[in-house]
Amino acid sequence: MEKPTLQGEMVVLRPVRAGDAPGLWDAVSDAEGRRLAGDTRRWTRAEVDRWAASAASLPGRYDLAVTAQGSEEYLGGIALGAVDEVAASAELHLLMRPAFRGRGYGTEAIELVLGLAFDGLGLHRVGLRVPSVNPRVQAMYDSLGFRVEGRLRDAGRDGERWCDVVVMGLLEDEYLARQPDRLG
Numbered sequence: 001m002e003k004p005t006l007q008g009e010m011v012v013l014r015p016v017r018a019g020d021a022p023g024l025w026d027a028v029s030d031a032e033g034r035r036l037a038g039d040t041r042r043w044t045r046a047e048v049d050r051w052a053a054s055a056a057s058l059p060g061r062y063d064l065a066v067t068a069q070g071s072e073e074y075l076g077g078i079a080l081g082a083v084d085e086v087a088a089s090a091e092l093h094l095l096m097r098p099a100f101r102g103r104g105y106g107t108e109a110i111e112l113v114l115g116l117a118f119d120g121l122g123l124h125r126v127g128l129r130v131p132s133v134n135p136r137v138q139a140m141y142d143s144l145g146f147r148v149e150g151r152l153r154d155a156g157r158d159g160e161r162w163c164d165v166v167v168m169g170l171l172e173d174e175y176l177a178r179q180p181d182r183l184g
Contacts (some may be wrong), residue, residue: 003056003064004120006112011105013064013112016055016077020065023074024048027097037095038131038156038165062116066096066109075100078109080117080126088124090117110144118175125171131156132164145178146170 003015016024027033028043043051055063061081065074076096083090092113096106117123128146130138133156142148146168154162 003062004116006064006116008069008108008112010069011075011108011112012067012069013078013109014067016052016063016065018049018053019072020074020077021045021049021052023065023097024052024077027076027095030098033095033098033101035158036131036134036137037093038129038134039095040157062113064109064113066100066105068105075105076109078106078113080113080121083121083123088122090121090123090126092117092126092128107140107144110141114144114170114175118172123172125169126175127167127169130166130168131158132166133158138166138168141168144170145174147174 006013025045025048028048060083061079063077063079066076066078067073068075079093080090081093094106094110114126117126128141148166149169150167152165152167155165156163
């Protein structure tokens with residue numbers, strides 16, 4: 001399965017490669033970023049190096065590096081994982097490096113990946129999970145058309161405490177209705 005390169009106004013999404021490991025390490029070793037993303041896995045540097053070297057060939061998922069136009073620097077990563085061709089669904093994951101959060105790179109990356117999901121892969125649903133301790137990101141996904149589908153009580157961690165996880169999803173017809181070039 002060939003992994004695509006997607007061009008936006010600010011970002012280019014390309015397959016993750018071994019040289020992205022230092023930037024990926026920066027993202028996954030940031031405790032606050034992991035907490036807000038609901039990521040409880042503790043990676044070792046060797047695991048990050050191995051994963052970055054093999055991510056482009058992993059089946060059933062699209063792991064893409066977020067880079068700025070004109071730069072190869074790894075700003076973050078976005079993944080369309082758990083791609084189920086029968087159910088026509090997938091799960092979206094985004095993790096940006098600390099220095100590149102809040103600049104719009106992640107939002108544009110999500111929009112590009114949604115185009116891949118619905119227009120390129122013909123999916124019907126893209127879902128995601130957001131820790132309840134991160135209402136800012138939940139609001140961002142809401143602004144992109146995702147709807148709250150439910151709440152998993154005490155399914156996540158916020159340090160030593162439990163937290164709920166908000167399940168959100170976007171359906172193909174909802175995505176298409178938000179595309180201005182498809183109106184009329």
